[in-house]
Amino acid sequence: MESVLRVASEQITSEILDGEVMIVNLETGSYYSMTGPGTEIWQCLQLGSAPEQILGVLSENYSVSAEQIEASLKKILDQLLEEKLIKDSEHPQGSADLDQVRHGATNKIFSEPTLNKYTDMQELLLLDPIHDVDEAGWPLAKDNSDN
Numbered sequence: 001m002e003s004v005l006r007v008a009s010e011q012i013t014s015e016i017l018d019g020e021v022m023i024v025n026l027e028t029g030s031y032y033s034m035t036g037p038g039t040e041i042w043q044c045l046q047l048g049s050a051p052e053q054i055l056g057v058l059s060e061n062y063s064v065s066a067e068q069i070e071a072s073l074k075k076i077l078d079q080l081l082e083e084k085l086i087k088d089s090e091h092p093q094g095s096a097d098l099d100q101v102r103h104g105a106t107n108k109i110f111s112e113p114t115l116n117k118y119t120d121m122q123e124l125l126l127l128d129p130i131h132d133v134d135e136a137g138w139p140l141a142k143d144n145s146d147n
Contacts, residue, residue, distance in 0.1 A: 003050065003088045003089065003090055004048045004049055004050045004053075004088075004089050004090075005045055005048070005049065005050070005051065005054075005077065005080075005081075005086050005087070005088060005089070006045060006046070006047075006048040006049075006086060006087065006089045007045060007046055007085070007086060007087075008084055008085055008086055008087045009027075009087075011025060011026040011027045012024070012025055012026070012085055013026065014042065014046070016039055016042075016043070019035060019036070019039055020033055020034070020035045020039065021033065021034050021035075021038065021039045021042045021043075023042070023085060024125065025083070025084070025085060026125065028122070028126075029119070029121065029122030029123070029124075029125035029126040030083070030117055030118065030119050030122060031117075031118050031121065031125070032083070032085070032115055032116060032117050032118070033115075033116045033118075034076075034113055034114065034115055034116070035113075036110075036111050036113060037058055037061075037062065037069075037072070037110060037111065037112075037113045038076060038113035038114065038115070040057060040058065040061060040101050041054055041058070041073065041076060041077075041113060043100070043101045044057055044098060044101055045080070045086050047097045047098060047101075048089060048097075049098060051073065051074075051077060053098060054073060054077075055069060055070055055073055056098075057098050057101050057102055058073065058110075060102050061101075061102065061103055061108070062108060062109075062110040063110075064110040068110070069110065072110075072112045072113060073113075075112070076113045076114075076115060079115045080115065083115070083117070
């Protein structure tokens with residue numbers, strides 16, 4: 001049975017807007033962005049895909065060598081695993097699910113997908129909106145200087 005990669009937990013949330021995927025890790029308060037092929041890679045990961053399946057989708061979507069795509073894909077998957085945004089799973093998905101990510105080879109330029117990490121809002125994202133906020137409400141943190 002071939003292993004697949006999928007989003008690591010319910011604490012990872014994402015949204016795709018204007019061709020950019022924004023990913024938030026609610027456990028760490030870090031958030032991330034990817035554009036171009038990174039968005040398609042993330043869509044495949046949300047469906048639970050083997051790296052070979054993702055490579056196939058990208059090869060169909062971009063007119064560039066499979067070797068170039070494979071090297072870029074390995075690099076971005078390693079980064080996503082290191083950040084604990086994705087994990088290995090033993091539950092294979094059918095390739096038909098990936099049809100929504102395929103759009104066929106076009107003149108789109110393949111650029112190496114990059115994972116941009118942001119930590120500037122960690123304190124805000126990690127606030128417990130019930131227990132850690134001021135009486136005025138979120139996003140104002142309690143002043144614990146009296147304790």
